[in-house]
Amino acid sequence: DAMVIQNPRYQVTQFGKPVTLSCSQTLNHNVMYWYQQKSSQAPKLLFHYYDKDFNNEADTPDNFQSRRPNTSFCFLDIRSPGLGDAAMYLCATSRGGTGLTSSYEQYFGPGTRLTVT
Amino acid sequence: GQQVMQIPQYQHVQEGEDFTTYCNSSTTLSNIQWYKQRPGGHPVFLIQLVKSGEVKKQKRLTFQFGEAKKNSSLHITATQTTDVGTYFCAGINTGFQKLVFGTGTRLLVSP
Numbered sequence: 001d002a003m004v005i006q007n008p009r010y011q012v013t014q015f016g017k018p019v020t021l022s023c024s025q026t027l028n029h030n031v032m033y034w035y036q037q038k039s040s041q042a043p044k045l046l047f048h049y050y051d052k053d054f055n056n057e058a059d060t061p062d063n064f065q066s067r068r069p070n071t072s073f074c075f076l077d078i079r080s081p082g083l084g085d086a087a088m089y090l091c092a093t094s095r096g097g098t099g100l101t102s103s104y105e106q107y108f109g110p111g112t113r114l115t116v117t
Numbered sequence: 118g119q120q121v122m123q124i125p126q127y128q129h130v131q132e133g134e135d136f137t138t139y140c141n142s143s144t145t146l147s148n149i150q151w152y153k154q155r156p157g158g159h160p161v162f163l164i165q166l167v168k169s170g171e172v173k174k175q176k177r178l179t180f181q182f183g184e185a186k187k188n189s190s191l192h193i194t195a196t197q198t199t200d201v202g203t204y205f206c207a208g209i210n211t212g213f214q215k216l217v218f219g220t221g222t223r224l225l226v227s228p
Contacts, residue, residue, distance in 0.1 A: 031214050042205055042218040043160065050214055090159055096214050104148060104209050106216065108159040 003027070004109035006091050012115045013081050021076040021112045023091030030096040032074040033106065034066060037088045049074060050096055078114075086116045119144050121208050121219040129225040136196050138222035140189040140206035148209045149182055149189045150216065155202040163191075196226045 005024045013019040023032065031050050035043035047056045049068045063085070065077040078085055092106040120143045130136055140149070148167050152160040164173055166182035166189060173180045179192040189206055203223045207216035 033215070040223070042221050044218075045215055048215055055215075092160075094214065104214070104216070105150065105162045105165060106152075106160075107162070111159050 004091055004093055004107050006089075006109035006112050008112060009110060010113050010115070012117060013078075014117055015082065016080045019078050019081055019114070021078075021089050021091075021114070023074045023076075023109055024072050025091075025093045025107075025109075026072070027093055027095075027107060028071060029093035029107070030071075031094045032068060033092040033094075034064075034074070034076045035090040035092065036085075037090055037111070043090055046076070081114070081116045083116050086114055088113050119208070119217050121206060121217050123204075123206060123219040123222050125222055126220065127223045127225075129227065130196050132198060132226050132228050133195050136193040136200070136224055138191050138204050138206075138224075140191075140219050142187045142208050142217075144208075144210075145186050146208040146210060147186075149186075150207045150209065151180060151189075151191055152205045152207060152218075153202050154205065154221075158202075160205060193224075196224070198226050198228055200224060201226050 007022050033048040034046045037043045045057050046060045046064055047066050063079050068074045088111045090111045091109040094106045123140050148165055150165045151163040153163055154160045164180050169186050170184045171182045177194045181190045203221045205221045206219040209216050
């Protein structure tokens with residue numbers, strides 16, 4: 001089945017120690033997103049890629065970076081995790097496009113729960 | 118910036134009772150989507166509304182998009198325990214590939 005896969009599902013890192021979360025998709029979607037979700041809150045968009053074009057949200061800290069080496073994979077790098085970065089990180093995809101062929105429905109992966117000690 | 122608010126924040130009902138969540142955007146939207154997130158799970162797409170005044174039904178769920186395309190509602194008839202979760206609306210504007218999520222309504226259903 002086509003899907004969005006996130007690894008690992010649970011990640012524990014130390015304060016200040018860089019960490020990378022990965023996302024892969026078999027949907028061949030153009031757009032890939034990274035969200036941060038804290039308990040009892042809505043997902044907060046960090047950034048997204050439309051193909052190779054990177055789109056950063058204005059309030060995303062510089063501590064968060066992303067890479068998309070190809071259509072299928074996207075990575076979230078947290079350069080120096082702080083205690084406030086502990087959260088669920090969700091990857092999502094959508095077909096994107098414009099006009100009649102566009103689709104904005106987003107498919108989410110299961111998420112990676114990040115703990116910072 | 119654009120804000121999307123939902124009310125209520127939380128609702129606890131008895132199984133069989135109806136439930137409604139309301140979504141209000143600070144700006145006019147092109148489309149609105151609804152997602153359901155089960156406890157411990159990830160958001161799952163339910164539906165997209167595009168036209169002003171549009172009403173769509175999925176079994177016991179009824180979705181409505183306001184005439185001004187600034188508000189929406191989700192109504193569940195005769196709730197079941199499987200309806201438990203948080204319901205998010207998410208607005209989108211044509212040309213932008215990103216959603217603005219509402220604040221969410223958490224639904225708890227007691228048997």
